[in-house]
Amino acid sequence: MEYQKELKRLIFDLKTNYLPSVSIDLVIFGFHDGQLKVLLLRWKTTDKWCLPGGRIRHEENMEAAAYRSLRERTGLSEIFLQQFHTFGDVDRYTHFSRHDTLSKLGLPEEDLKEFASRDVSVGYYALVEFAGATPTPDLFTDECCWWDIDQIPLLLFDHNDMITLALKTLRRQLSYQPIGYNLLPDKFTMPDLQQLYETILGQSLDRRNFQKRMLGYGILERLEERKTGGAHKAPYLYRFNKENYEKALRDEILFVG
Structure with a gap:
């Protein structure tokens, strides 16, 4: 009641x-x-x-x-x-x-x-x-x-x-805007970013093609640091270039073509 x-x-x-x-x-x-x-x-x-x-x-x-x-x-x-x-x-x-x-x-x-x-x-x-x-x-x-x-x-x-x-x-x-900002730590590896995309898309992506494509968009900065604690060769750490990332969101042309 x-x-x-x-x-x-x-x-x-x-x-x-x-x-x-x-x-x-x-x-x-x-x-x-x-x-x-x-x-x-x-x-x-x-x-x-x-x-x-x-x-x-x-x-x-x-x-x-x-x-x-x-x-x-x-x-x-x-x-x-x-x-x-x-x-x-x-x-x-x-x-x-x-x-x-x-x-x-x-x-x-x-x-x-x-x-x-x-x-x-x-x-x-x-x-x-x-x-x-x-x-x-x-x-x-x-x-x-x-x-x-x-x-x-x-x-x-x-x-x-x-x-x-x-x-x-x-x-x-994902075909025209970036994702990842506020979803990953401030510093992350390329495999971390690829895992995010694969989780959303529900499918696996080719590692080399993914890395080449992401680096070509100018929204990532590779740091001199590497991730520590892994069993294999430590991958480089990256972070988003916030200015370029926000420009890509505004322009909606990041992944076209």
Whole structure:
């Protein structure tokens, strides 16, 4: 009963202080040590999961709302965030019907008319180093945690479709923009960078071709230091040239051709 009262209060707050019928959903990919995960929320009093997201406050820009939601769920700021698609199908209940979804959320359908009416959702994706994030549930959920990209359950609404499209978009991004800044230590090896790319792409890359291509873009600086402690010949350490990296992001021409 207390949960139902709180949910009604939250719905009233959404109706009063936020734009109606437009929402934001975040596909937050997490990378660490050769693993790719996605951040999910478990709805209160249920075993059902969904993507994090939120609404846009009156007098708040959409992108600012997306960054705010990202910060609230992860504790991170200054993270690359990319809008990738707008979801506006009439029926956005992919795996569970509207009636089943409302039942799983714990309130009769008439109490959720405003909350679960048709929404247009703007999808954003981000890529973070998940060891540095602090997953935090929102007021509608009990749990916020990372799921392996290959073990995602059936999600509420059309959120599985969102993840699929976001991953395709992220992989496509590698053809025209760099990745790696804020995902690797300040100093890293070429194998570290290659592992990041292979994890996101889900496939192996030729070592020599990868190194030749990456060095040709002018975003890396090779240091005189070598990585110590390995069994084989110690590889050189690299770091990103921040100015060149940011220019590559702006120009979106890094990997073209």
